[in-house]
Amino acid sequence: MARDREIKRRIRSVKNIAQVTKAMEAVSASKMRRAQQQVLATRPYAQKAQEVLNFLAYLPREGRPLHPLLQVRPVERVLYVLITADRGLAGGFNSNMIRAALHFAEDLGKPATWITVGRKGRDYMARYGYNVIAEFVRLGDRPTSMDVAPIARVATDEFVAERVDAVYLCYTDFVNVLRQVPTVKQLLPIEPIKPEVPWSPDYIFEPDPDTILSLVLYRFVELQILQALYESIASEHAARMVAMRNATEAALELVDVLTLSYNKARQERITKEIMDIAGGAEALRKAQEEM
Numbered sequence: 001m002a003r004d005r006e007i008k009r010r011i012r013s014v015k016n017i018a019q020v021t022k023a024m025e026a027v028s029a030s031k032m033r034r035a036q037q038q039v040l041a042t043r044p045y046a047q048k049a050q051e052v053l054n055f056l057a058y059l060p061r062e063g064r065p066l067h068p069l070l071q072v073r074p075v076e077r078v079l080y081v082l083i084t085a086d087r088g089l090a091g092g093f094n095s096n097m098i099r100a101a102l103h104f105a106e107d108l109g110k111p112a113t114w115i116t117v118g119r120k121g122r123d124y125m126a127r128y129g130y131n132v133i134a135e136f137v138r139l140g141d142r143p144t145s146m147d148v149a150p151i152a153r154v155a156t157d158e159f160v161a162e163r164v165d166a167v168y169l170c171y172t173d174f175v176n177v178l179r180q181v182p183t184v185k186q187l188l189p190i191e192p193i194k195p196e197v198p199w200s201p202d203y204i205f206e207p208d209p210d211t212i213l214s215l216v217l218y219r220f221v222e223l224q225i226l227q228a229l230y231e232s233i234a235s236e237h238a239a240r241m242v243a244m245r246n247a248t249e250a251a252l253e254l255v256d257v258l259t260l261s262y263n264k265a266r267q268e269r270i271t272k273e274i275m276d277i278a279g280g281a282e283a284l285r286k287a288q289e290e291m
Contacts, residue, residue, distance in 0.1 A: 032237035084121035100182035180235035
């Protein structure tokens with residue numbers, strides 16, 4: 001009897017867990033749809049802005065010095081901007097991003113400093129003693145340029161002051177609901193467009209490319225970080241939705257297994273009670289016959 005009650009309590013507990021994970025899946029699905037609309041709306045603008053700036057960086061300078069954010073130096077020290085989530089329960093979302101960033105840094109083989117965006121990345125870096133120069137948490141699901149401006153300022157200041165020779169942005173690229181790809185791309189120095197890439201000759205820059213470049217380069221860095229945050233937020237909610245769905249399915253499967261075990265235990269108990277009753281009745285019959 002005690003075993004029956006124990007199994008029944010486990011079934012009730014697992015069902016409660018399944019209800020919680022089902023609710024979390026629904027919440028993540030709603031947030032993921034909003035984040036997906038956000039990232040798809042801003043992605044074309046970010047891509048086109050990068051193309052224009054890469055083209056501006058490619059134009060001949062005619063003896064004028066390069067802007068500090070365009071200067072290519074031998075890479076001796078590297079800064080990584082690592083974007084993770086503030087919360088867990090998202091499957092391998094955070095661990096995959098951290099692992100990809102560390103593998104990239106290890107393959108590059110240069111002394112590294114880190115800027116962490118998100119509590120999970122910050123906690124990992126602090127636990128294992130990495131050199132973190134700045135940390136940013138709780139930016140929310142709808143960050144703005146005001147939220148990423150301090151991140152961009154720290155990164156650009158480190159590069160302009162020549163404390164680092166390259167800055168890489170580490171984030172999770174949102175492909176679809178089932179696929180999110182950890183990505184590491186160069187943020188600074190801004191790379192000129194490759195000569196073989198076709199470019200429309202109809203663009204006219206006023207007052208001139210150098211003036212435009214000096215005005216928008218810092219904004220471009222902010223824009224790339226903001227877009228990376230949007231990609232990461234959409235990926236986080238998609239990963240959490242899938243993880244909660246898998247958890248719900250696993251809980252329901254466990255309920256089926258426990259229900260089968262409960263039915264077997266109950267049937268065994270009933271059979272034993274019937275055998276006890278039958279044995280008692282047979283003993284009583286024999287006692288009456290002997291009398």
